[in-house]
Amino acid sequence: MVNKKIKRVPFGHPLFIVFSLFLLQPNLQAQKIDKHYTSSIQENGTLYFIKTIEGYKNAPKKTSLSFDITYLSSTDSAILNFTYLSNQISQIDSISFIHGNTSTNSVSSKLFIEAEKLNWEHRYSSKFSFSDIDLIFKSESPAKMRLFYENESMELVISEKTWSKKSEILRRIISMIKANN
Amino acid sequence: MKKLKTFAFIAGAALFMSSCATVSSPLSGVIFTDVKSPIAATGNANSTKVGKAEATSILGIAATGDASIEAAAKSAGITKIHHVDAHSTSILGVYATYTVYVYGE
Structure with missing residues (x-):
């Protein structure tokens, strides 16, 4: 008599498949944009807030930058608030996006500079025209960012993979805003 | 023995549940x-700016x-x-x- 033991394949278990699908859900819906913005109806238009975009870095200098965008539909300009993390305090004058051969520049005004663990958190605000923001995120290749401070400048870059993902989300949000204008 | 198992199960479940990351929400x-839920509204007119602040919990x-x-x-x-x-x-x-979103000017 041969004792046949049925081998259970753990990966084939229905519960495992359901659980895996649940975990994969965010990836399957990567292009969903509703998690990436908020909108609020105001007397003078709709106020859109595009949530924080992360990924800009300067690896050798160990600095990073993230930003969010606020846009009121009755205006032409969008507010880009950014957080710059560095181990040195810098008085930032302006910021620019470099996409292709074009550079889009904007003066930055300081919101605050605070200590963040061993780094300094610089929070600044800049204004860009909405059409420039649209143009920047239409770029297929990653747009670089350059910070200008105290007669110096620093370039921050984003990986192609992150740019591809984030710019696609931004393009869809911008398309939606334009459709509602 | 059965009582001991039941006690161990309840204790284990309580320990497991106490380690869950819970978050303040009207529904969970x-x-x-x-x-998304409301926190406050004021009589101030219009918003042109939005600010965000966030806290996270792991397990x-x-x-x-x-x-x-x-x-x-x-x-x-x-x-x-x-x-x-x-x-x-x-x-x-x-x-x-x-995450808290503040609208204002």
């Missing part, structure tokens, strides 16, 4: 929570961040608040976030 799901063991209205307003330079909303998310009680 055991598996998944993704709820209910460690929770960090500053999700105060003050932090959210400060992040966008808001001095007059129009209204405040919150967004709570939780996945399997493992990872939870609580």
Whole structure:
């Protein structure tokens, strides 16, 4: 008599498949944009807030930058608030996006500079025209960012993979805003 | 023996549940929570700015961040608040976030 033991394949278990699908859900819906913005109806238009975009870095200098965008539909300009993390305090004058051969520049005004663990958190605000923001995120290749401070400048870059993902989300949000204008 | 097993099960379940990342929300799901809710509204007119502040919890063991209205307003330079909303998310009680959005000028 041969004792046949049925081998259970753990990966084939229905519960495992359901659980895996649940975990994969965010990836399957990567292009969903509703998690990436908020909108609020105001007397003078709709106020859109595009949530924080992360990924800009300067690896050798160990600095990073993230930003969010606020846009009121009755205006032409969008507010880009950014957080710059560095181990040195810098008085930032302006910021620019470099996409292709074009550079889009904007003066930055300081919101605050605070200590963040061993780094300094610089929070600044800049204004860009909405059409420039649209143009920047239409770029297929990653747009670089350059910070200008105290007669110096620093370039921050984003990986192609992150740019591809984030710019696609931004393009869809911008398309939606334009459709509602 | 049966009583001991029951006691061990209850104790284990209590220990497991106490380690869940819970998040403040008017409605919450055991598996998944993704709820937006109101916090406050004022009589101030119109908003032109939006600020965000967030706190996170992992397994209910460690929770960090500053999700105060003050932090959210400060992040966008808001001095007059129009209204405040919150967004709570939780996945399997493992990872939870609580985000505060302040609208104002």
